[in-house]
């Protein structure tokens with residue numbers, strides 16, 4: 142075997158010299174490629190386009206390099222051809238199999254400005270933790286007085302476990318929401334208002350607040366956004382029932398709106414047949430002449446929210462995540478998730494950081510214009526926008542993002558002169574817009590057809606399935622590529638879309654844990670951007686479609702094994718393809734490669750959890766405690 146050295150060295154300088162990133166990756170003997178690559182990228186904020194990209198490729202063995210490039214091009218072509226149909230196929234394959242719960246009404250504004258101006262509002266923030274483009278906020282400000290409120294229900298975090306025994310919101314998302322609420326409180330103070338917080342079930346906290354306002358004998362409006370998750374709808378029903386049971390119920394009106402839709406909710410197709418596939422949804426929106434809503438619920442810098450009513454509840458401090466919400470896995474005493482230097486992005490909750498990330502992604506770092514190409518490689522900040530975390534808790538408006546994309550298209554695309562760059566930029570923008578419309582499709586399908594139920598739910602997992610599931614969660618399956626992705630997920634709360642698909646398929650098809658609910662609930666607890674509709678959809682889809690060939694996946698998305706080695710450090714000297722395949726390859730050559738790389742399976746790297754036929758590896762159960770003590 143020809144052992145080669147790959148050196149990838151990347152320096153990014155962010156003008157005007159205030160920030161500087163030096164990111165050097167060195168890996169010896171870890172690549173199939175025989176090329177040494179040096180890439181220097183200069184980026185200037187708001188000077189917008191990448192000014193210079195110098196790529197020097199010293200090719201030592203031209204033949205193998207050429208072969209590799211041809212193979213990459215073939216793979217790229219295949220995915221490009223596939224891409225056009227993928228989103229449609231995704232929904233088609235599930236249409237027949239899925240069962241759905243009761244549909245959810247698309248909530249719309251019903252109160253007029255005149256009615257609102259004669260009443261007092263309790264503005265209940267839920268998954269709309271922002272001031273910009275916030276419909277509930279713009280409705281509430283028409284009232285005589287506004288009481289903004291946010292409620293942390295410990296049952297939505299760690300005090301009540303999910304059916305499969307996971308905490309409902311893990312450290313990454315809990316911390317993200319906590320920071321978003323803190324930022325919202327600050328923003329509302331800037332609007333001459335306040336954010337009152339409480340800890341407990343929403344109905345028990347809202348009723349006293351509403352009741353205190355009934356003394357004025359004016360209409361009371363409870364204004365909020367509809368959270369279409371099962372948890373959100375259960376909470377809304379409990380609040381509705383609690384209000385209906387009060388003697389002052391007739392004085393109080395609940396006004397809920399949909400938040401975060403791209404199109405105007407009044408115009409969205411309500412017919413389930415139009416939602417059978419993504420293509421039929423696209424056709425329906427085109428037939429209806431739908432365009433992404435230009436209408437923003439503007440709240441200008443200088444705007445102020447209505448005065449606070451009296452009496453006011455206790456202001457409330459933000460809860461301690463561990464002791465008051467029961468969140469586990471935080472590092473004390475700061476109550477943050479443990480930081481990991483390998484994280485592709487450090488998520489900071491709150492509207493200002495969401496707006497900053499959007500600006501940075503589109504304009505400052507000009508990453509959007511190469512989205513179609515970048516989203517192939519794992520382990521890089523550049524692969525995608527990472528905005529899903531802000532969308533999920535409503536700290537950033539999807540519509541605002543879409544409008545920024547249109548703005549970029551109008552201002553920047555005409556300035557691109559190179560035909561190849563132009564082609565890539567157009568493809569990238571189209572792909573990003575299509576993904577956002579797909580998100581809208583999933584949300585609408587969730588409401589109109591009813592939330593999809595997880596496929597193949599079993600009463601209880603067998604002991605063997607439990608062992609496999611534990612190994613998968615902990616990133617200890619012994620399949621390095623899978624372990625890398627699962628370790629990244631656990632450590633950072635985020636992995637790329639392709640990784641999510643691959644690990645879901647691996648659990649279901651390769652490990653044979655044929656119960657999508659465990660995967661869905663684990664993702665719910667660990668993902669910083671968890672949303673019910675996409676998670677259930679993609680898990681069901683992973684179960685209903687053929688197995689993903691994870692080896693092909695690895696060779697395409699981590700061609701030099703750098704990503705895998707960064708999460709399984711013991712393997713940092715193992716070359717491709719052995720880094721992906723050694724667990725079931727006992728050939729003399731592989732043993733030699735492992736020996737030269739200082740790896741011995743069962744000693745400093747964990748044995749595979751399954752044998753090649755898919756059955757549980759007895760070596761793992763016998764020496765489980767030893768193997769589990771191994772560090773990647």
Ligand SMILES: Cc1cc2nc3c(=O)[nH]c(=O)nc-3n(C[C@H](O)[C@H](O)[C@H](O)COP(=O)(O)OP(=O)(O)OC[C@H]3O[C@@H](n4cnc5c(N)ncnc54)[C@H](O)[C@@H]3O)c2cc1C
Pocket residue numbers: 525526527528529530532533576577579580583636637638639641642645664668670671672673675676679680
């Ligand atoms: C098993 C599984 C579970 C998932 N769970 C979630 C989840 O809980 N929350 C979530 O937001 N997405 C989920 N997705 C969809 C997708 O993986 C994420 O939206 C995406 O990885 C978010 O990263 P990003 O913001 O950098 O995306 P980008 O690629 O930058 O895309 C921008 C935005 O477009 C939307 N988007 C992009 N791709 C998709 C897609 N395939 N489906 C739906 N929307 C998309 C998202 O809102 C995303 O923020 C899941 C996918 C799989 C396979």
